[in-house]
Amino acid sequence: MDKDTLPYRPCVGIALFNDRGQVFVGERIDTPGAWQMPQGGIDEGEDLEVAALRELQEEIGTDLAEIIKVSSKTTRYDLPEHLLHKLWDGRYRGQEQHWVAMRFTGRDEDIVLDADQRPEFKAWQWVALQDTLELIVPFKRDTYTQLIAMFSSLIIPTEQE
Numbered sequence: 001m002d003k004d005t006l007p008y009r010p011c012v013g014i015a016l017f018n019d020r021g022q023v024f025v026g027e028r029i030d031t032p033g034a035w036q037m038p039q040g041g042i043d044e045g046e047d048l049e050v051a052a053l054r055e056l057q058e059e060i061g062t063d064l065a066e067i068i069k070v071s072s073k074t075t076r077y078d079l080p081e082h083l084l085h086k087l088w089d090g091r092y093r094g095q096e097q098h099w100v101a102m103r104f105t106g107r108d109e110d111i112v113l114d115a116d117q118r119p120e121f122k123a124w125q126w127v128a129l130q131d132t133l134e135l136i137v138p139f140k141r142d143t144y145t146q147l148i149a150m151f152s153s154l155i156i157p158t159e160q161e
Helices: 048-062 129-135 138-154
Strands: 009-015 023-028 039-041 067-078 094-104 121-127
Touching: 009 048, 009 067, 009 138, 023 048, 023 129, 039 048, 048 067, 048 094, 048 121, 067 138, 094 138, 121 129, 129 138
Parallel strands: 009 094
Antiparallel strands: 009 023, 009 039, 023 121, 067 094
């Protein structure tokens, strides 16, 4: 298989911010120690915003969020060679991600990682956007660096009551 001939998988990534300006990250079940923001494939013909809310519901058990911004540019990452055959039946070289920033409107108790039949995360936490670089797998760091540049200006904590 020639990796360079494979397409990128269309994907949506969600930067979900809480009212303290922190972002949600989940620890992957299949890769202990690897944290990431919710993300997933965009179905053919599916609206980007609909896909983002669907992925939130599937991965964290709730779609209680409002869209703040949809990035005008996409990011791409390539899978390492050892994962090419393991993910997506070997059909993609990596993902092309459309990023959506959202403000979480629920409570922490609304987040239920095992709500879907195939949970992706085993733990979760709120972290500073910049701290995501230390938590994710190395092959996604460039994507997250771009994401930080795209959404850093949105980090404005709301007033606590």
